[in-house]
Amino acid sequence: MPRQLTKIILTSNREDLVGLADLLLQHGLEVNLCRDGAQALELSLTLFPDMMVLDTEIPLLPATRLAQILLSNPRTERIAFFYIGREGEEVDGFRRHKDCFVPRPFNPEQLLVAVLGHFSRLEKTEQVGRQEKEIRGDLNQISVTDLVQVLGVNRKDGVLSLSSVAGRGTIFMREGSVINARIGRVDGDKAFFRLLDWDEGTFWFSPGPVDVEVRINVPVDHLVIDGLRQLDEMKAQLASLPAPDSCLEMKVPRDRLPRGLRPTTQEILILAEYYPLVQDILDHCPRPDFEVLQVLKVLIEKGVLEERKEGLTSEISRIPLLTSDEIIVIKDHLGERDVLLDEASAKLILLALTAADIRRFVQALQGISEFEPAHDFLLGGEDSLGLGDVGRLVITETFSLRLFALPATPETGPLWTPFCRRLLGVVSLAKPGEAAAAEEFFKFRSHLPVVSVVFNDPIEGAFVLKRGDRMAFRELLAFFAAHFRRSRPAREDA
Structure with missing residues (x-):
């Protein structure tokens, strides 16, 4: 039921609101009728109503101007407006979260239900606040x-x-x-x-x-x-914007694009290289969704990106990179058996001799929505091999993997020891024999597998990762998890 002493002003010089006034009075509301905007303004500044049912074609003072004046006054700024107008009419200053628009012809009983519903929701909302x-x-x-x-x-x-x-x-x-x-x-x-x-x-x-x-x-x-x-x-622009479940494909290499692109455009293009699905770009870009979609629309229109109207809804795309059981085994190994529901992370070390090795590994993750490339890595140079975060894989809400690039050169040997903690495993991206010292160090120091990964021709004993190959990456992570499962009994007996 509406609150007591609820005040409503009906403002119209047409007779179709008279029937509504009678219905509102029957429900115990205080109702005042005004024939023009000037009279409604004067009465509002005296009564401070809770709502105004307002004809958009009132004489003397336009409806939008009347609403603007009342909303700028601290004593009347909380008035809700129910506008009555033509079908398809747009009202300047319309507040979607508070106002209502009812097209003519209208049913007085239906309008009554809308008005009473507004006050009922308002009362429930105020109860929440108390x-x-x-x-x-x-x-x-x-x-x-x-x-x-x-x-x-x-x-x-x-x-x-x-x-x-x-x-x-x-x-x-x-x-x-x-x-x-x-x-x-x-x-x-x-x-x-x-x-x-x-x-x-x-x-x-x-x-x-x-x-x-x-x-x-x-x-x-x-x-x-x-x-x-x-x-x-x-x-309002939804029909012209790319759909969240659409896939995008780069049609122009990033190095062929003109210089001087806006930072937002550059950021979105970088993300489009890693995430073909529009929804993934929206989720990983910090810019507002509307701004991102507008930029994508322009890039599609200019031929930089191509939109394909099919989403990544195959069964493969829904296969988890690690199962719940595998995550439990990993967390248990990390000593978090009693806090399995808390957030946790582990490291996956990437041993490399060149920056190109790291780039190829990251390119293989393109299309895997769980991967979040590190901002500094995305904007970094192409030539120098640095030590640091490449990104992370958000496996579940409570478990993620940090991908960490570690140079496998002899000069960086003294830096290897601190990275033996909280490891899931070690991936070697170097050619066979070129990073032997680093591989042997982690095998014996961390007691974890060191796996070779290649990207083209298969090599015996190495995992092959190709761009967007979710199943191959799933097999790589499962291999590391299986090691923890095998070592679990021995660790428990110790």
Whole structure:
């Protein structure tokens, strides 16, 4: 039921709203009728209504100007507007999260249901803000936008968790401000904007101190408005943007592209080399989804990229790189038997003699969505072989593999010892015999397999990795995991 003393102003010089006024009065709401915009403005500044049902063709003061004036006044900025107008009409300043547009001809009973539903959701949202303990509810009754705003007004600390068919998401709040958001591997405002679009599913808010990295420093109202604007613009252009499940193919080598490309364009082109699926590019690029899709659209139109309308939905693409059982065995070996559900990582060392060896290995991972190349590696030079992170493989939400490049030259020998901890295994990218010293060191010091990997002609005893060959890479990781399984009984008896 609506709150007591709820005030509504109906503004129209047409008779079709009179029937609505009678229905609203029957439900105990205070209703005032105005025939023009000037009268509605004067009455609003006196009554401070909760809602205005507003004909877009009112005389004297245009509807959009009336709304603009009232929304700029602190005493009336919280008014919700239900616009009545022509089918397909666009209203300047329309707030998707709060306002409603009803085309003529309309059914007064249906409009009544919409008005009462608005106040019912508002009451439930305010109840959420008043609660001091964990609360739960449905997103089809309270929107993410309303939840965040009411928690902001009440300066709440806690975690807002969301669940829908799209997955699970989390919004972190401190003193009413959104400080971070997370959905899958995406976090920050990019994740928050995605969660704003969820209108089905469930939510639960757990109050309490929040210990998480601050990735968002924008006031809640500005954050919501910016997110809704991007969502609206993206939906309006959806038909012309590449689909998330489309595959992209580079048609022009990156070294043949003109110099002086915008940093965002360069970043997206680099990601397109590693991730053929549009959704993977969206997930790995920190830029807003709408901006990324716009850049991809331009690159497709200019012939730099080609879009293919089939996604990576084959059975092979869904095979895990490591099974749950293999991950448990690895974590157990790392001494984390009692914290199997906590986040953990292990290293995969890449022994190499040239930077080209590392590049070829990374190129073999193109199309494997779990791989996240390190930013410094992507932007690094082509010639020098450095020591450091190449990227990581996010196997599950609680386990990842760091890929670490390690020069296998004699001069770097003193650096090898610190890298023997938390190893999954060692991959040698050098030709047979060229990195023998490093290979022998890790075999005997870490007691782990050292595996040779080649990329073209097979060599006896070596794994062959070709670009995007998920099954071959899965076999490589499973080989390392199998070593832990074999050594498990001996370690337990020790």
